[in-house]
Amino acid sequence: MTIAPLSPLTVQKPGDIFSRQEIREFSKRSNIKGALLIAHCWATILLVWVVCSLWPQPLMIAVGMLVVGSRQLGLVILSHDAAHHLLLTSRRANDWVAEWLLNRPLLGASVVPYRQYHFVHHRFTQQAADPDLALSAPFPTTRASMKRKLFRDLTGQTGWKQHSATIREAFTAADGDGINWSAGLRRLGPNLVINSVFLIGFWLTGHAYLYLLLWVVPYMTWELLVARIRNIAEHGVVVDDNDRLRNARTTLVNPLERLLLAPYYVNYHLEHHLLMSCPCYNLPKAHQSLIDKGMGPRMELRRGIFRYSGWRRQSQSPLNKFGFCPALGFGQ
Numbered sequence: 001m002t003i004a005p006l007s008p009l010t011v012q013k014p015g016d017i018f019s020r021q022e023i024r025e026f027s028k029r030s031n032i033k034g035a036l037l038i039a040h041c042w043a044t045i046l047l048v049w050v051v052c053s054l055w056p057q058p059l060m061i062a063v064g065m066l067v068v069g070s071r072q073l074g075l076v077i078l079s080h081d082a083a084h085h086l087l088l089t090s091r092r093a094n095d096w097v098a099e100w101l102l103n104r105p106l107l108g109a110s111v112v113p114y115r116q117y118h119f120v121h122h123r124f125t126q127q128a129a130d131p132d133l134a135l136s137a138p139f140p141t142t143r144a145s146m147k148r149k150l151f152r153d154l155t156g157q158t159g160w161k162q163h164s165a166t167i168r169e170a171f172t173a174a175d176g177d178g179i180n181w182s183a184g185l186r187r188l189g190p191n192l193v194i195n196s197v198f199l200i201g202f203w204l205t206g207h208a209y210l211y212l213l214l215w216v217v218p219y220m221t222w223e224l225l226v227a228r229i230r231n232i233a234e235h236g237v238v239v240d241d242n243d244r245l246r247n248a249r250t251t252l253v254n255p256l257e258r259l260l261l262a263p264y265y266v267n268y269h270l271e272h273h274l275l276m277s278c279p280c281y282n283l284p285k286a287h288q289s290l291i292d293k294g295m296g297p298r299m300e301l302r303r304g305i306f307r308y309s310g311w312r313r314q315s316q317s318p319l320n321k322f323g324f325c326p327a328l329g330f331g332q
Contacts, residue, residue, distance in 0.1 A: 016244075017274075017290065017293060022289065023275065026285065026289075027275070027278055028279075028282070029086055029089050030279070031088050034088050037078055037264060037280075038078060038087075038097065038101060038102070041075055041263075041264075044074075049064075049068075052207075052210055053205040061210070061213055064213075065221075066222055066260055068222075069226065070222070070259065070263055071263065072106060072223040073227055074263040074264055075102045075103075075106060075108075076108060076223075077264045078264060079102040079103055079108060081264075081279060081280050082095065082102065083115040084115075086277070086279040095112065099111055104191050104194055105194050105195070106191070107191060107219075117131060122276055126235060126238065135232075135235070136231065139232055139236035140236070140237050150225060150228075153221060153224050153225035153228060154221050156217070156220040156221050159221060159224050160220065162224070167184075167188065170188050171183070195215070198211055229261060230261070230262070233249060233269075233302070233305065234249055235247070236249075239300055244274045245300065246299070247273070247300075250267060250269055250270040250287060250301050251301075251302050251303070252303045252304065253304065253305060257304065265281060266280070268280075270300055271286040271287050
């Protein structure tokens, strides 16, 4: 198949760059790969729990909190893939796994309503109708403002605000007046049961307090801080809101950043928006294909979440100036 020459203005759909065969190749799903990603995420969490239960030293627990928080984000990322029907080939199995292995251990939204919400974000990315626009619109911001946001994340203020709102919403009566216990328990009862199992497991080891330090606290702090960084990195201070190569950003990360900030290929966000049918484990191949096709100078790319070079919109190719700038959204 011959692909039409790329418009010098905007890229609106995958077919502007890729052939149908390439799109089919990138869109191939694998039950084995999907299951391995879920197993890897939970195995990492369980390993931290076991190690810290055997050696409950302050430094070990502190590192464990960071790793667990990043894997909690990993559960969210894998649930996001499931919302795109990409985790498993069977839609019923895909949604069941997302609901019970990824969302219910946390306070995540059920996969079906999240899917409806999230597809609106893809349809109207960075436009007025984008429901996620509020996550990136405030940036760039001042260093002082960013410090306040990160402080609220790390001290649990953001977590308390968000998660308490989720609980209130679940138990609020349909007319907004009073408490609906049955609706609340239907929504959050399974979450409470699963978390009770976690708590009992820690109690049996003689370290019940580790349930708080290695599950609740990371979810209230580090997971939300990393999620904030991820949201800003993905769409904050992008170059062109109307171009699929420039209204979302890919951040090239090192192994430490992948461990703590960008698990399961979530950093390839430009490729995800361009190819919604591409499972996360195929995104690196799609990225390399774009580079091989000479798209690099037009793509919104940054290298490294721990580095930054400024906060202004870049009119030139992002490849000429790698840095942290949109990843945290503030200047030097």
